[in-house]
Amino acid sequence: MAANDAGNGVDAVSGGLILPFYLAGESGDTALIRGRLASVGLPATTILQRHQYPAAVASLQAEALAIAACLSTFMKFDGVFTLQAKGDAFVKTLFADVTSAGALRGYAAFDETASVPVADDVVAAMPASVPALLGSGYAAFTVDQGTENGRYQGIVELDGDTLSDAAMAWFANSEQVDSHIVASAAERDGTWTATALMLQRVASDGGAAGTAQQKEIHDDVWHTAKTLLQSVRRDELVDPDLGAEALVFRLFNSLRPHVAPAHPVADQCRCSPQKVETVLAQMAPQDLGDLVAESGKIEVTCEFCKIQRDFDPESLMGEGGTSTRH
């Protein structure tokens, strides 16, 4: 059985993947540009099936899942990478996170009393509009390794047209390396395709030692690669019949792409009965009492995977020795 460096925890059968590749240009085999293509249509499909989002929100969510997956593999970390956006328009919260092992999840909260601001035919034609759906607000990108010093976050204002613009703004702030990302998602017959494709210039190790000629070659390759990436058509990005490798070679063939083994990405929540019970057990008895449903149980639904779990309030309160009886 082949090992992979994405860790063990996700089931590759569920279909998502992140394909690492690099572009060498005419230099030979030296990586001048690092690339990642995240294709998460199948996990996005099962995630979105559990939520009844309007098409515009579903499309935004699918893009967020693809972008989070794509960005996560540009960093070395052992934990969770999160993309979260807060808006003041139709969509209030957009959330996507992915573990270093490839477990992907997400949810969106939107104003269910308002009419959807983007028509379905517009949704089908272009990447999700940040100004129309989220309005003003911010996007936060967080790496959390579960240790005291293992958490860092970058925040950017939502002042571009797309989520890709927000991701690029964050990368420009944090990495100081030329990067470019495009993303799109589309649904056909209930199945989503969701793709994010990113290039990042490899910091030239030449520095002072690099010759002017080498720098010129690097600049030239970056310019060409970025132009090719910007030229990718939306229908190519969301073509369910075009494999990840095929797309990379189609786009960047002139720059000698080299691909590495893909990382699997799966629809996989991280909630558990124990985690919910721990949270409930820390609540005051009165607050717990307010949560009791008509069934007499405390019903907790995970906002990511929509699994509902029922807890017996008596036993929860009893554990803390503060059981109240009527």
Ligand SMILES: [Zn+2]
């Ligand atoms: Zn869950």
